[in-house]
Amino acid sequence: KAGVTQTPRYLIKTRGQQVTLSCSPISGHRSVSWYQQTPGQGLQFLFEYFSETQRNKGNFPGRFSGRQFSNSRSEMNVSTLELGDSALYLCASSLVGGKGWNTEAFFGQGTRLTVV
Amino acid sequence: GQNIDQPTEMTATEGAIVQINCTYQTSGFNGLFWYQQHAGEAPTFLSYNVLDGLEEKGRFSSFLSRSKGYSYLLLKELQMKDSASYLCAVVNQAGTALIFGKGTTLSVSS
Numbered sequence: 001k002a003g004v005t006q007t008p009r010y011l012i013k014t015r016g017q018q019v020t021l022s023c024s025p026i027s028g029h030r031s032v033s034w035y036q037q038t039p040g041q042g043l044q045f046l047f048e049y050f051s052e053t054q055r056n057k058g059n060f061p062g063r064f065s066g067r068q069f070s071n072s073r074s075e076m077n078v079s080t081l082e083l084g085d086s087a088l089y090l091c092a093s094s095l096v097g098g099k100g101w102n103t104e105a106f107f108g109q110g111t112r113l114t115v116v
Numbered sequence: 117g118q119n120i121d122q123p124t125e126m127t128a129t130e131g132a133i134v135q136i137n138c139t140y141q142t143s144g145f146n147g148l149f150w151y152q153q154h155a156g157e158a159p160t161f162l163s164y165n166v167l168d169g170l171e172e173k174g175r176f177s178s179f180l181s182r183s184k185g186y187s188y189l190l191l192k193e194l195q196m197k198d199s200a201s202y203l204c205a206v207v208n209q210a211g212t213a214l215i216f217g218k219g220t221t222l223s224v225s226s
Contacts (some may be wrong), residue, residue, distance in 0.1 A: 033213060042218035043159075043203065056212045075129075090158065092214075101146065101211025107158040 002027065004093050004108035012114045018079040021111045025072050025093030031102050032074040034066060037088040037110070046089075049074055050096060080114045088112050118142040120217035122204050127223045128194050136220045138204030147193035147215060150178050150189045153201045162189065162202075172215045191222075199224045 005024040013019050025032050034046040045058040050070035066076040072093075078085055088110045094102035119141045128134040132199035140148070147166040151159040163171055165187060177190040191198055201221050205214040 032130070035214075035216075043205075043214075043216040045208075045213045045215060048212045051214070056208065056210055098127065099211060101180070101207070102213075104149070104161050105214060107151075107160070109158050 001059060004091055004106035006089075006091050006111050008111060009109065010112045010114075012116060013081050014116055015081055015083060017081050018077060019081060019113060020066055020075055021078050021089055021091075021113075022076045023076075023091030023093075025074070026090075026106055029093035029106070030094055032068055032072065033092045033094070033102075033105065034061075034074070034076050035090045035092065037090055038086075043090065046076065048102075049081050049104050050100075061104040078113075083115050086113060086115045117182050118206065118208070118215045120204055120206055120215060122202075122217040122220045124218070124224070125221045128226050129193055130196060130224060132194050133145075133190065133192050134194060134222065136191070136202050136204075136222065138187045138189070138217055140174075140185050140187070140206050141158075141203070142206050142209075142215070144208065144209035145154065145182060148178075148180055148187050149205045150176075151203040151205065153203060153219070155200075155220050156197070174218055194224050196226065198222060 006060045031050045033048040048056040068074045090110045092105035122138045150162040153159040163178035175192045201219040203219045204217040
């Protein structure tokens with residue numbers, strides 16, 4: 001069974017540009033979450049999608065957005081990039097239980113974004 | 117709000133036992149996860165606690181006390197390959213996201 005796949009693995013962008021990252025969840029997983037990981041702040045929750053709907057959003061500016069497609073694949077977009085957006089962006093997929101709660105999160109290898 | 121604290125760094129020697137503590141203050145509690153992350157790799161699941169007590173899985177055990185807002189991860193018979201970052205994460209009130217501590221970097225030496 002294939003794991004969570006994130007593309008691209010590495011990306012270098014210039015300040016002011018925008019970027020789109022992609023995540024393909026494990027087959028059958030309908031919840032996709034995105035996290036930003038930096039040395040100073042650790043893993044911080046960006047947003048979560050289930051059945052093409054954003055159910056939860058972390059404390060990030062509106063420049064960070066995402067969406068989920070009908071096949072559960074997800075993309076996140078960062079517009080007007082800033083130097084501080086340089087980070088590892090991790091995607092995780094989960095099954096969703098009866099209460100609508102996510103079960104164990106399986107993480108992808110991440111996309112390393114460098115803004116110069 | 118939610119706050120999760122764990123030590124930044126720990127060191128230990130091969131064969132020893134190490135305990136990594138995690139304290140949390142959250143509005144509502146739906147469970148606590150421990151993940152392991154080797155440098156340059158994705159976090160991988162270690163354990164999940166939702167009720168008080170100890171969960172044992174091979175060399176790794178995790179303990180939870182909900183009344184104290186406290187958990188620990190116990191690693192026995194340490195091996196060099198256990199050198200990694202250990203992440204404590206609490207499930208948010210909606211059950212839809214993980215709120216992570218900043219992680220504990222464990223260095224195991226021979």
